Amino acid sequence: MKKSIEKAEILLEALPFIKQFFDKTIVVKYGGNAMVSEELKEDFARDIVLMKYVGINPIIVHGGGPQIGETLEALGIKSKFFEGQRITDKQTIDVVEMVLGGKVNKEIVALINGHGGSAVGITGKDGDLILAKRHRKMKVSPETDRPEIMDLGLVGEITQVNPKILETLDNNDFIPVIAPIGKGENKETLNINADFVASAIASALKAEKLILMTNTQGVRGKDNSLISALTRKKVASLIKSKVIRDGMLPKVNSCLEALKAGVAKTHIIDGTIKHSLLLEIFTEKGIGTQIVDK
Numbered sequence: 202m203k204k205s206i207e208k209a210e211i212l213l214e215a216l217p218f219i220k221q222f223f224d225k226t227i228v229v230k231y232g233g234n235a236m237v238s239e240e241l242k243e244d245f246a247r248d249i250v251l252m253k254y255v256g257i258n259p260i261i262v263h264g265g266g267p268q269i270g271e272t273l274e275a276l277g278i279k280s281k282f283f284e285g286q287r288i289t290d291k292q293t294i295d296v297v298e299m300v301l302g303g304k305v306n307k308e309i310v311a312l313i314n315g316h317g318g319s320a321v322g323i324t325g326k327d328g329d330l331i332l333a334k335r336h337r338k339m340k341v342s343p344e345t346d347r348p349e350i351m352d353l354g355l356v357g358e359i360t361q362v363n364p365k366i367l368e369t370l371d372n373n374d375f376i377p378v379i380a381p382i383g384k385g386e387n388k389e390t391l392n393i394n395a396d397f398v399a400s401a402i403a404s405a406l407k408a409e410k411l412i413l414m415t416n417t418q419g420v421r422g423k424d425n426s427l428i429s430a431l432t433r434k435k436v437a438s439l440i441k442s443k444v445i446r447d448g449m450l451p452k453v454n455s456c457l458e459a460l461k462a463g464v465a466k467t468h469i470i471d472g473t474i475k476h477s478l479l480l481e482i483f484t485e486k487g488i489g490t491q492i493v494d495k
């Protein structure tokens with residue numbers, strides 16, 4: 202009996218959060234690096250179904266870096282990165298679209314539906330959800346020490362989000378699962394970092410929360426320990442000192458952009474911890490790093 206009462210009390214602890222997020226949108230970026238075991242993937246799917254059944258509208262944007270890397274390797278195509286973004290040529294984009302839009306996307310859809318949810322998998326091309334242009338980055342040339350344009354190839358920078366398809370899905374209680382692919386100015390397929398896609402969608406929908414699930418505790422500081430809250434100013438200094446680098450760069454920038462656009466809260470959490478999503482949403486303390494706009 203005592204155990205049953207304890208269980209009821211645990212449920213009640215979630216009540217303030219269930220009230221707070223009822224009928225609100227939470228955008229979850231499910232990092233390719235967080236999809237490490239079958240068990241964790243099943244747990245993630247169940248967490249999403251639970252969110253939906255308590256009245257939250259979860260929207261999932263997924264990554265798939267490691268999964269793309271594996272397929273490219275199997276095909277003998279080399280992967281190259283610049284500041285956490287994959288340099289993408291024509292051959293690579295075909296693999297990116299197949300792996301993200303096909304394999305990874307449909308796996309997540311099937312997992313959610315297997316736990317009683319109604320997920321629908323789309324890419325940024327569906328309903329023109331994500332329009333983009335080719336992203337050109339500046340870098341300092343090691344030879345001349347001058348800034349030059351770094352061409353990342355078929356990598357997109359988001360220019361427009363058309364959320365109508367998401368509203369249509371939400372009106373019919375579907376859970377959208379989005380692969381981070383956009384349509385370019387010449388209808389070409391563009392590979393977009395999923396953190397940016399999640400941020401742009403959260404911004405367009407003025408989501409209540411943006412949660413980026415990855416494979417580290419959150420943002421780590423100079424001494425390698427977890428930083429539980431980070432301001433805009435602190436982010437800038439950690440980027441400058443290269444403590445925040447590679448795959449963490451798009452994450453912190455995505456959070457800051459979403460905050461600027463009116464998303465209430467942004468978090469970077471460890472998706473390799475069982476039920477990390479529920480811990481973040483339904484507990485007072487939360488987990489990981491919260492990025493705040495100060």
Ligand SMILES: Nc1ncnc2c1ncn2[C@@H]1O[C@H](COP(=O)(O)OP(=O)(O)OP(=O)(O)O)[C@@H](O)[C@H]1O
Pocket residue numbers: 231232233234235263264265266267285395414415416417419420421422444445446447448449450
């Ligand atoms: N200061 C930092 N704190 C924590 N992780 C950091 C930091 N700086 C860089 N990183 C790196 O960022 C990585 C997370 O980004 P990464 O792009 O690899 O994963 P992901 O975004 O979850 O997956 P995907 O890109 O497939 O969606 C960490 O594994 C870590 O190596």
Ligand SMILES: [Mg+2]
Pocket residue numbers: 232264266396448
């Ligand atoms: Mg990444």
